[in-house]
Amino acid sequence: MNSRDLRIAVVGLPGKWSTETLADALEARTGYRRIIDPASLHVDLSSGQVRAGDTDLCRLDGLIIKKIGPQYSPLMLDRLELLRFAEQCGVRIFSRPTRIMRLVDRIAGTLTLRRGDIPMPPTVITESVDEAMDAVDRFGQAILKPLYSTKAKGMVVLNARKHSAKQLRSRLSAFRARHGMLYVQKKLRLPDRDMGLIFLNGQYHGAYARVRGDSWHTASGSGGKYAAAHPADEVIEIARRAQALFGLDYTTVDMAETDMGPVCFEVSAFGGFRGAQEGLGLNMAEKLAEHALTQLMGEPSPGTA
Numbered sequence: 001m002n003s004r005d006l007r008i009a010v011v012g013l014p015g016k017w018s019t020e021t022l023a024d025a026l027e028a029r030t031g032y033r034r035i036i037d038p039a040s041l042h043v044d045l046s047s048g049q050v051r052a053g054d055t056d057l058c059r060l061d062g063l064i065i066k067k068i069g070p071q072y073s074p075l076m077l078d079r080l081e082l083l084r085f086a087e088q089c090g091v092r093i094f095s096r097p098t099r100i101m102r103l104v105d106r107i108a109g110t111l112t113l114r115r116g117d118i119p120m121p122p123t124v125i126t127e128s129v130d131e132a133m134d135a136v137d138r139f140g141q142a143i144l145k146p147l148y149s150t151k152a153k154g155m156v157v158l159n160a161r162k163h164s165a166k167q168l169r170s171r172l173s174a175f176r177a178r179h180g181m182l183y184v185q186k187k188l189r190l191p192d193r194d195m196g197l198i199f200l201n202g203q204y205h206g207a208y209a210r211v212r213g214d215s216w217h218t219a220s221g222s223g224g225k226y227a228a229a230h231p232a233d234e235v236i237e238i239a240r241r242a243q244a245l246f247g248l249d250y251t252t253v254d255m256a257e258t259d260m261g262p263v264c265f266e267v268s269a270f271g272g273f274r275g276a277q278e279g280l281g282l283n284m285a286e287k288l289a290e291h292a293l294t295q296l297m298g299e300p301s302p303g304t305a
Contacts, residue, residue, distance in 0.1 A: 003029050003030050003293050003297065004030060004031055006030050006032070006061045006062065006293065006296055006297075007030070007032045007034070007059075007060050007061050007062075008026050008030060008032065008060065008061055008062040008063065008064065008289075008292055008293075008296070009032075009034035009035065009036050009055065009057075009060055009062075009063050009064075010022050010023045010026065010034070010035050010036065010063075010064050010066050011035075011036045011038055011063055011064065011065045011066060011067070011068065011083065012035055012036070012037075012038075012065075012066035012067040013037070013038075013066075013067045013069075013070060014035050014037055016067065017273075017274070018066055018067070018272065018273045018274065018285070019035060019066050019067060020035075021273060021283075021285040022064060022066050022273075022285040022288065022289065023035050024285070025283075025285045025286045025288070025289035026064070026289045026292075028289075029289055029290070029293060030293070034055060034060075036052045036055065036057070036063070037052065038067070038068045038069055038079045039069075040052040040053055041079060041082045041083070043082050043085055048089065050082065050083075050085055050086040050089065057083075057086040057089075057091055058086060058089040058090065058091060060091055061091070061092065061296055062091065062092045062093070062094065062292055062296050063083070063086070063091055063092070063093045063094070064093075064094045064288065064289075064292055065083065065093065065094065065095060065097070065100060065270065066270060067270060068080060068100070068104075068270075071148075071149075071150075071153070072104060072146075072148035072149050072150050073148050074148065076104050076148070077101055077104055077105070080097040080098075080100055080101050080104070081097070083097045084097040084098060092292075092295065092296055094249040094250070094288070094291070094292050094295070095247075095248040095249040095250065095251075096247075099246055099247050099248055100248070100269050100270070102246060103246060103248075103266075103267060103268070103269035104148065104269050105147055105148065106145060106146070106147045106148070106149070106183060106266075107125060107147055107181065107183065109246075109266060109267060109269075110123065110125070110183075110266075112245050112246070113242055113245065113264060113266075113267070116241065116242065116245045117241075118238060118241060118242045118245075118264045119238065119260075119261060119262060119263050119264060120263055120264055120265070121185050121186045121187075121188050121263055121265070122139065122185070122186040123183070123184065123185045123186070124182075124184045124185075125181065125182070125183050125184075126181070126182050126184075127176065127180070127181055127182065128182075129169060129172045129173055129176060129182070131182075132144075132172050132182040132184050133165070133168055133169060133172060135184045136158050136160050136168060136172075136184060137160045139160070139184070139186040139187065140159070140160055140161065140186075140187075141157065141158070141159050141160070141186070141187035142157075142158045142160075142184050142185060142186055142187055143155055143156070143157055143158075143184075143185050143186075143187050144156040144157075144158055144171075144172070144175055144182065144183065144184055145183045145184075145185060146179050146183070147179060147180075147181055147183060156171065156175065157187060158171065158172075158184075188256070188258045188259070188260065188263065189258065189259055190256050190258055191256070191257065192211060192212045193209040193210060193211045193212060193227070193229075193256075194209070194210055194254060194255065194256040194265070195207050195208065195209050195210070195229045195231055195235070195254070195255045195256065196208050196209075196210065196229075196252040196253070196254060196255075196268075196272070196275045196276075197231060197235070197236060197239040197252060197253045197255055198252050198271070198275075198276050198282070198284060199239070199240070199243045199248075199250070199251050199252070199253065199271075200249070200250050200284065200287055200288060200291055201249060201250075201291055202240075202243070202244060202247075204236055204239075204240060205276070205282065205284070205287070206228075206276070206280050206282060207228075207229040207230070207231050207236075207280075208226050208227065208228060208229055208275040208276060208278075208279030208280055209226065209227045209228065209229035209279065210225070210226060210275065211225045211226070211227055226274065226275045226278040226279035227279050228279050228280055229279070231255065231257075232257075232262075234262060235255055235257065235262045238255065238262055238264060239253035239255055239264065242264050242267050243267050245267070246267055248267075248269075248271070249288070249291060249292075250271045250284070250288045250291070251267055251268050251269075251270075251271040252267075252268045252271045252272055252275065252276075253266075253267050253268070254266050254267075254268070271284075273285050
């Protein structure tokens with residue numbers, strides 16, 4: 001099979017840099033370019049068709065999921081179910097929808113990591129405001145995290161020493177009313193950076209640092225900058241074990257070196273390209289496109305024994 005015979009589409013957000021970059025990489029190799037907006041997915045149970053506009057997904061050779069929505073929400077799980085239906089008609093999807101699902105919901109990802117003996121910050125998950133208040137009191141400082149979020153969006157910092165019990169209860173109650181579950185994580189003392197470790201097909205490709213800007217977190221939307229990182233072998237091994245629990249084709253693992261040793265914050269459901277590009281000069285969109293092509297053509301993926 002020739003790569004020019006393959007039709008591989010990108011599921012992502014039209015106009016967004018990462019989606020367009022991946023579509024460019026596939027077009028350069030196959031001559032085919034198609035971006036599937038996840039909001040346009042259509043399943044007809046009578047015919048068994050899965051379409052997006054005039055594209056029949058079941059007639060494609062492959063799909064690469066880059067983004068499934070502009071923000072994390074339960075709707076993402078529904079869209080992944082529609083893609084799982086397309087997978088059942090024989091379309092190869094990178095990464096498989098069922099594997100991504102375990103990382104869209106913060107609880108599912110956290111519990112999988114903990115069961116896998118991956119070091120994480122102390123965390124309490126509860127619907128009880130009283131239990132959450134006890135956790136904040138024990139932790140001293142805590143971060144209240146929505147179950148569906150990325151890049152620190154919607155996160156709230158709580159301080160048992162600066163906030164009265166009445167203030168804490170009020171903030172926790174308001175958060176529970178909005179989100180249902182309370183995910184309370186101890187705020188660790190961190191250096192001015194954390195790291196994203198890059199994995200393609202389970203193989204480590206390097207790490208970039210997110211250097212803190214004007215906020216308590218390192219997200220680029222709040223002024224964080226990317227730079228090269230050189231994690232210790234121990235950190236790389238923890239990240240390798242963490243991503244292996246989910247079996248994604250491409251992902252990044254958020255890690256930091258703290259007073260309590262290396263900790264893992266999360267494994268990304270989709271894996272970003274910008275940190276690798278700006279921090280290391282690595283075009284991971286091209287590498288992911290090559291991986292998909294070699295898998296579809298039945299050849300060993302680069303870096304695979």
